[in-house]
Amino acid sequence: MASLNKVLLIGNLTRDPEVRMMSSGRPVCNFGLALNRNYKDAEGNKKEEVTFVDVECFGPRAEAVGRFFSKGRAIFVEGRLKLDQWETKEGEKRSAIRVVLDNFEFVDAGKSDGHTTSDQSNRPVTPTEKPKPQESLSDDNGFDEDVPF
Secondary structure, three states, X not given: OOOOOOEEEEEEEOOOOEEEEOOOOOEEEEEEEEEEEEEEOOOOOEEEEEEEEEEEEEXXXXXXXXXXXXXXXXXXXXXXXXXXXXXXXXXXXXXXXXXXXXXXXXXXXXXXXXXOOOXXXXXXXXXXXXXXXXXXOOOXXXXXXXXXX
């Protein structure tokens, strides 16, 4: 049976990213993301629902997120869901779902200082470099590259 584990989110960081080094020397970054949903209830009243998601990323992307993002900044995250399970000292079983970031984009371009991760090497572009043209998002999957996000 086929399966797909793909997550696309746009939200704001709930805290500054925390970057640390794993014992292997590979950087890992953790941050929280707030996802807002506005809707009208049955009586027509405007409501807002907020969902909080923990995000984890590794390697050069972890360093870039830690360097260029801070609490409140908007980010587009592409990744996958991961289930973490553990047992407490009292023997209770616990679990949490988090997003493992595969790629990200700056959403609030006015604050990005010319940095982007959309070049083909997926590394941050310094302000003096010009980003390479973005590859087409179509990949024969029917999506147009002019997606408005």
